[in-house]
């Protein structure tokens with residue numbers, strides 16, 4: 001807004017006015033202005049490390065309260081700013097608030113969410129980000145129409161609203177069971193788990209949390225650990241994903257949409273209106289990913305989104321180049337402006353259902369437990385660092401590279417799309433604790449993962465039956481691998497599964513109780529199975545399995561298969577039946 005520029009950045013204001021007919025690419029180029037925008041991210045980067053310590057020692061909700069309060073002070077300082085210093089200090093405080101929120105909220109969500117909707121809830125975080133950006137654009141559009149010195153103050157001051165919601169909201173939120181255990185409040189943790197899951201029997205999950213907490217306590221130096229060779233694939237991915245997310249150039253649009261559109265010759269109002277449009281596209285398209293991410297998978301969205309972004313960026317580069325040329329002189333006709341805006345919207349949409357949410361989701365789900373929090377901090381800080389760099393560099397890059405800037409980003413999106421194609425394994429529907437299996441099966445990363453990292457830890461490696469049954473491609477892969485292996489249990493299993501298939505329709509759990517014949521055939525075969533054979537295990541049954549005997553993992557590629565050495569304890573027979581049935585059903589589907 002002109003009044004804002006006049007008050008704090010008069011030189012930029014003058015330049016903008018005088019550049020009306022001159023070089024459009026450089027009219028907003030000011031280091032002070034970009035420092036104002038991007039300083040927030042530097043503060044967020046540093047704060048995220050402090051937040052990690054707070055979150056661990058005092059719990060997730062305390063971090064949210066701290067973050068919300070600091071953000072609130074920042075918003076007040078900004079709204080009341082009398083000089084650039086106040087403005088920048090306010091902005092730094094907003095950054096600290098964001099660092100805290102980015103660290104604690106995703107952890108909170110991940111720990112509270114039932115596994116089944118963890119993906120969708122995780123994307124809820126990015127969803128909230130896009131709603132926030134969009135709301136801000138709308139507010140700016142409204143306040144941009146105001147006369148006098150108020151508009152920008154209201155814009156900046158209204159950041160207090162989300163700050164208050166977050167602070168007050170967090171006070172009323174319960175703490176996560178994980179965090180309670182971490183702080184020694186085991187009893188409360190169990191009660192909380194029962195409350196949020198809505199059932200009394202939470203033994204298996206509670207045990208998981210205890211195991212997880214113990215495992216992470218044993219790791220004294222997660223930062224040193226993460227450097228080990230066996231974590232190299234995770235480390236590379238967690239550095240590149242946030243780096244690439246920012247190198248899509250999305251924040252050029254998000255931070256500077258009004259400036260960009262003004263540069264492209266849109267009037268003040270049209271520029272703000274266009275920002276509103278891109279903001280709304282961002283929200284709606286993020287919603288698309290909520291509903292598709294577990295169906296089509298991460299890779300599909302990454303690759304599709306990447307290709308769409310490349311096309312759009314090249315189109316925008318060509319349009320801007322043809323109108324403004326290298327000298328940066330010219331103006332958009334209405335028609336050309338609309339075409340450019342359409343491509344920018346298509347670009348934002350592609351980002352919003354791919355790199356936007358997946359940039360947070362994928363890094364949060366690829367790590368084994370013992371280094372998950374360290375990995376998450378790297379993710380946040382790399383993201384913030386490159387947000388800072390892009391925020392800081394964009395206006396001078398536009399001035400230097402002109403329309404070539406759009407090709408520059410297109411080049412990066414091409415590189416990151418190839419990166420995903422070759423180096424990112426699909427993590428859709430894979431339980432977090434099974435993730436090493438995915439790495440082990442990867443053509444390139446597989447060699448980094450030691451055999452014993454896949455499934456040796458009973459507590460961190462097991463398989464969920466619904467994952468296997470839902471994922472047809474996994475089943476196909478499984479059957480291909482198992483066929484002709486000559487493991488006699490495998491052969492036999494196929495024929496048992498034929499028995500089982502009658503009337504069962506592949507429904508898990510029904511066979512044992514509903515079909516007497518199935519039960520009989522299971523009984524007959526059980527002893528073979530329990531001698532020294534292979535089984536698939538389900539998360540809920542692993543404690544029972546541990547109880548009945550030792551087991552060891554045989555194949556790690558596409559499914560976890562365990563060898564069970566059974567001790568004769570008849571009380572757990574029924575559980576064993578369930579395990580058998582599950583295994584047979586899977587093989588049945590595979591066959």
Ligand SMILES: OC[C@H]1O[C@](O)(CO)[C@@H](O)[C@@H]1O
Pocket residue numbers: 126129130133245250251254282356359387
């Ligand atoms: O939706 C756009 C927003 O999404 C992010 O890439 C990740 O949360 C932000 O950096 C950006 O401003």
